[in-house]
Amino acid sequence: MELQNEITVSVRINGTQFTAAAAPEESLLEFLRTRAMVMDVKCGCNKGDCGTCTLILDGQPVKSCLVLVAQANSKEVWTVKGMALDPLMQALQESFATHGAIQCGFCTPGMLVTARSLLADCPQPDRAAIKEALSGNLCRCTGYKKIVDAVAAVAACQASARVQGGRCRVWKQQ
Amino acid sequence: MSSFAYAVPGTKDEALALLNELGSGARIVAGCTNVLPDIRAKKIAACTLVDISKLAELKGIDVRGDRVIIGSLTTINELLHSDLVASHGQVLWQVGRRFADPLTRNRATIGGNLANASPAGDGVVPLLALEAKVIVASLAAEREIPVAEFLTGPGRSALQPNELIVGVSFTKTTAMRSVFIKFGMRKSMAISLASIGLMVGLDGDRVEQVRIALGALAPTAIRARQTEDYLTGKPLAPEVVTRAQEIIRTEAKPISDVRASREYRVHLAGVLLKRALEAALA
Numbered sequence A: 001m002e003l004q005n006e007i008t009v010s011v012r013i014n015g016t017q018f019t020a021a022a023a024p025e026e027s028l029l030e031f032l033r034t035r036a037m038v039m040d041v042k043c044g045c046n047k048g049d050c051g052t053c054t055l056i057l058d059g060q061p062v063k064s065c066l067v068l069v070a071q072a073n074s075k076e077v078w079t080v081k082g083m084a085l086d087p088l089m090q091a092l093q094e095s096f097a098t099h100g101a102i103q104c105g106f107c108t109p110g111m112l113v114t115a116r117s118l119l120a121d122c123p124q125p126d127r128a129a130i131k132e133a134l135s136g137n138l139c140r141c142t143g144y145k146k147i148v149d150a151v152a153a154v155a156a157c158q159a160s161a162r163v164q165g166g167r168c169r170v171w172k173q174q
Numbered sequence B: 001m002s003s004f005a006y007a008v009p010g011t012k013d014e015a016l017a018l019l020n021e022l023g024s025g026a027r028i029v030a031g032c033t034n035v036l037p038d039i040r041a042k043k044i045a046a047c048t049l050v051d052i053s054k055l056a057e058l059k060g061i062d063v064r065g066d067r068v069i070i071g072s073l074t075t076i077n078e079l080l081h082s083d084l085v086a087s088h089g090q091v092l093w094q095v096g097r098r099f100a101d102p103l104t105r106n107r108a109t110i111g112g113n114l115a116n117a118s119p120a121g122d123g124v125v126p127l128l129a130l131e132a133k134v135i136v137a138s139l140a141a142e143r144e145i146p147v148a149e150f151l152t153g154p155g156r157s158a159l160q161p162n163e164l165i166v167g168v169s170f171t172k173t174t175a176m177r178s179v180f181i182k183f184g185m186r187k188s189m190a191i192s193l194a195s196i197g198l199m200v201g202l203d204g205d206r207v208e209q210v211r212i213a214l215g216a217l218a219p220t221a222i223r224a225r226q227t228e229d230y231l232t233g234k235p236l237a238p239e240v241v242t243r244a245q246e247i248i249r250t251e252a253k254p255i256s257d258v259r260a261s262r263e264y265r266v267h268l269a270g271v272l273l274k275r276a277l278e279a280a281l282a
């Protein structure tokens, strides 16, 4: 079997294929920020503790500093930027802004990605479920209450939109 | 050039041949939730990362006869969403929601938790209570090791450099009530200061059979055998529970570290036992 000291990795990032050389021990986070120049995934701790590096891999939210980039080869990742046109993401972004759920903003990309993934899977979570879902994403500024408020407001809006004929359409991965 | 190398075997046998060849120069990687932080902290240096994450033979949850077999690559999130685990190995399922956080649970595997052999590892505690066996393969043979014998010390296990964990298996258990309690500094993303996995068969309030596993209270996760023996056959009256708490405090052999002192952990052993028994009765 071939042992490689340098690997070539090809990842579909926000719908666009990107290929580059990488080190065997490189994380997906490092690859995105230093090779693909995808800067909306933040590096807070680089060891799995903060959740600022959250993105969608294989349809699931994960901390990209805990993923070996080699393991993301031939896979698809979505970061907050790639969801800019998604109505659910837009509703969350607006809600974060109006609820004051952003202060320094460093945790926000990860929070948004996790929150969107929750609402796509479970459109009407209660506050406990929202807190549980966001429990891997740390925020040093807001004290979390406003973040939970912001997500709960979108959940409530989604519920009423469904009653009115489904205006909040759920974004689908291509 | 990197001091690390990478290899991605396509079959279990390919992986085993590689482990055989590289010996201690190989490092298996699964979910990487331990390995990547360890590489960053320079606890892991110059080695070949053998990526087993593609091996279909290590995936899936099955029932064979009266045994439940869980592939080593099964993630904690998959355990949490498995009806088989919820109904036949409830205590393992209960751990899911207290393990790390939802994002980490999407990556962390049960095999990685076993191989990591942390005294505070949460996945191993329910497996001890379930009297699970670790299925381990090398090129030459496959063997089954009871979890209690698999864990040999903090960060140490019976796994040889040429072996990998294929999965774990345990006998279906539906008749007993299960409780898992993790005591950490916060609800999520916390390392256990102490944890308990309890399985108990009750006739009214009388204990017919009981299994008690403790985490972070000794160099490895342990069974509290003396407490189990004492409780068997007795009604769960207040004085019985008090005596059982005294016994379990003598069975716990924790260390002091940055998170808690030895004395505090010993105290916790008694508290968690009482809470677990109360929860089982409720």
Ligand SMILES: Cc1cc2nc3c(=O)[nH]c(=O)nc-3n(C[C@H](O)[C@H](O)[C@H](O)COP(=O)(O)OP(=O)(O)OC[C@H]3O[C@@H](n4cnc5c(N)ncnc54)[C@H](O)[C@@H]3O)c2cc1C
Pocket (backbone or CB within 6 Å): A047, A048, A049, A066, B027, B028, B029, B030, B031, B032, B033, B034, B035, B036, B037, B052, B072, B073, B098, B099, B100, B101, B104, B107, B108, B109, B110, B111, B112, B113, B114, B115, B116, B120, B121, B122, B123, B159, B163, B164, B165, B166, B189, B190, B191, B192
């Ligand atoms: C933020 C965070 C929170 C965490 N919270 C918890 C927690 O609450 N409870 C807890 O117990 N742990 C926790 N952990 C630790 C870790 O997530 C678990 O130990 C996890 O189960 C490891 O699995 P993995 O697949 O990621 O292992 P990896 O990191 O891939 O591997 C871990 C070790 O096991 C070996 N290995 C992996 N698979 C196999 C196999 N099939 N055969 C042989 N060897 C193998 C590797 O060589 C390595 O030595 C946490 C980690 C982080 C980063």
Ligand code: FES
Pocket (backbone or CB within 6 Å): A042, A043, A044, A045, A046, A047, A048, A049, A050, A051, A052, A053, A054, A063, A064, A065, A066
């Ligand atoms: S940078 Fe990934 S969890 Fe902190």
Ligand code: FES
Pocket (backbone or CB within 6 Å): A101, A102, A103, A104, A105, A106, A107, A108, A138, A139, A140, A141, A142
């Ligand atoms: S807004 Fe500053 S970390 Fe959350």
